[in-house]
Every structure is written in C-alpha cells, then in structure tokens.
Amino acid sequence: MKVLLVDDQVLFVESLKTVLSIIADDLNIIGIAHNGFEALESIELEKPDIILMDVRMPEMDGVIAAKEILSRYNDIKIMMLTTYDDDEYVDEAMKFGASGYMLKDVPPEDLVNSIRAIMAGTIQMSPGILDRILKGGRSVEAIIEEDHKAIVMKIEKLSKREQEILFLMSEGQDNTQIAFHLFIAEQTVKNHVSKIYSKLGIHDRMTVLKIAKKSDLKQYFQYLIPE
Numbered sequence: 001m002k003v004l005l006v007d008d009q010v011l012f013v014e015s016l017k018t019v020l021s022i023i024a025d026d027l028n029i030i031g032i033a034h035n036g037f038e039a040l041e042s043i044e045l046e047k048p049d050i051i052l053m054d055v056r057m058p059e060m061d062g063v064i065a066a067k068e069i070l071s072r073y074n075d076i077k078i079m080m081l082t083t084y085d086d087d088e089y090v091d092e093a094m095k096f097g098a099s100g101y102m103l104k105d106v107p108p109e110d111l112v113n114s115i116r117a118i119m120a121g122t123i124q125m126s127p128g129i130l131d132r133i134l135k136g137g138r139s140v141e142a143i144i145e146e147d148h149k150a151i152v153m154k155i156e157k158l159s160k161r162e163q164e165i166l167f168l169m170s171e172g173q174d175n176t177q178i179a180f181h182l183f184i185a186e187q188t189v190k191n192h193v194s195k196i197y198s199k200l201g202i203h204d205r206m207t208v209l210k211i212a213k214k215s216d217l218k219q220y221f222q223y224l225i226p227e
C-alpha cells in the first residue's frame with residue numbers, strides 16, 4: 001500500500017515515517033507533504049493509495065485538502081490523523097468522504113491496523129470520537145449521508161452491474177430474486193454485494209440501502225422495474 005503523509009510538524013511526520021516503515025512491511029511511505037497544496041502536488045507524482053493527513057496546516061488545511069482530493073480522485077483513501085477531536089472537524093472531514101479520523105496518540109500498531117482496515121473498505125475512528133458521536137445519537141454513516149455530494153461520489157465508484165444490484169437491493173429484493181432478475185448466479189450476486197460494501201466503506205445493509213434510495217438510482221434503472 002502506497003502511503004502519503006501530510007503534516008506540517010516536521011519532527012512528528014518524519015518520526016511517523018520511520019516508525020511505519022519499521023513495523024509494517026506492507027506499507028510503502030512514498031512521500032511527505034506539509035500542507036494541502038503540497039499534498040495535491042505529491043498525488044500527481046506519486047499516486048498514493050491512502051493519505052494520512054493532519055487537520056490544521058498552513059496555506060491549505062487538511063479538511064479542505066480532503067475535499068479537493070476526494071472530488072478529483074475516487075480511488076484514494078484519506079485518514080485524518082490529528083491532535084484535534086473537535087466535532088466540527090470530524091463532521092466536515094467525514095462528510096467530504098474521509099475514511100477515518102484518528103488521534104495522534106494512537107499506538108503505532110493500532111494505526112497500522114486502521115490503515116489496513118480502511119484499505120479493506122471500513123471506516124475507522126478513534127474510540128473517544130466514536131463514543132461521543134454515538135452518545136449524541138448519531139452514526140458515522142449518518143455523517144456521510146448528510147452530504148449528497150459525498151454519497152454520489154461513493155455511488156460513482158460502483159460499476160454499472162453493481163449499481164443495478166444496489167438498485168434492486170433498495171427495491172427490497174434479496175440475492176435470490178436479484179439473481180433471477182439479472183439472469184446471473186446467486187453467488188455472483190453475493191460477490192457483487194461484497195464489492196459494493198467494500199467500495200462504499202459501509203458493511204451495514206440498512207445504511208447501504210438508505211444511501212441507495214437517497215441517491216435516486218431509480219431514474220437510471222427504470223428498465224429493471226417490472227411493468
């Protein structure tokens with residue numbers, strides 16, 4: 001996995017590079033940037049798989065950088081790695097499509113595991129942040145759902161066949177019904193559903209269906225609706 005580190009604290013980011021290189025053979029630290037502008041330049045050159053990025057940085061902060069990056073590159077994952085757990089930063093970063101929000105006091109091994117989990121398609125958050133969100137009656141998925149652009153961006157990651165299956169799921173069809181409807185094997189449907197969950201970064205069926213309905217896939221797949 002190619003990793004880009006973005007942080008204006010030089011000592012911290014250099015130390016982080018050293019630690020990650022030592023403890024994780026599957027992580028390739030391809031570069032370091034010190035603000036959002038440098039991050040955008042590095043992406044053009046290095047093509048990272050995942051970016052670990054601070055929130056507060058000069059010239060262009062991490063939240064704005066995340067918005068810019070994810071609007072241009074659907075295949076890049078971003079983990080916000082910061083000392084700030086302010087609710088506003090969390091909300092904005094997740095709405096723009098960040099896949100994780102971790103605090104810098106996370107143990108190195110846990111950070112590496114979170115990077116791997118994000119690349120596997122799951123959202124990662126520091127326990128304290130997640131606990132506060134849940135106590136407020138919200139969910140990580142709800143934060144994502146609040147921003148329609150973020151939802152559309154995630155849906156656009158899906159192939160046409162995956163979008164068809166997602167639409168039929170949102171219409172209440174199970175895997176057997178979808179297989180019959182599309183003239184494909186049920187196992188093929190299951191494989192596509194797994195890919196849908198991975199690409200959306202969400203593994204709760206009800207949340208995925210809510211996203212599908214809000215994205216109004218019906219307008220594109222009228223031909224799948226029985227007459």
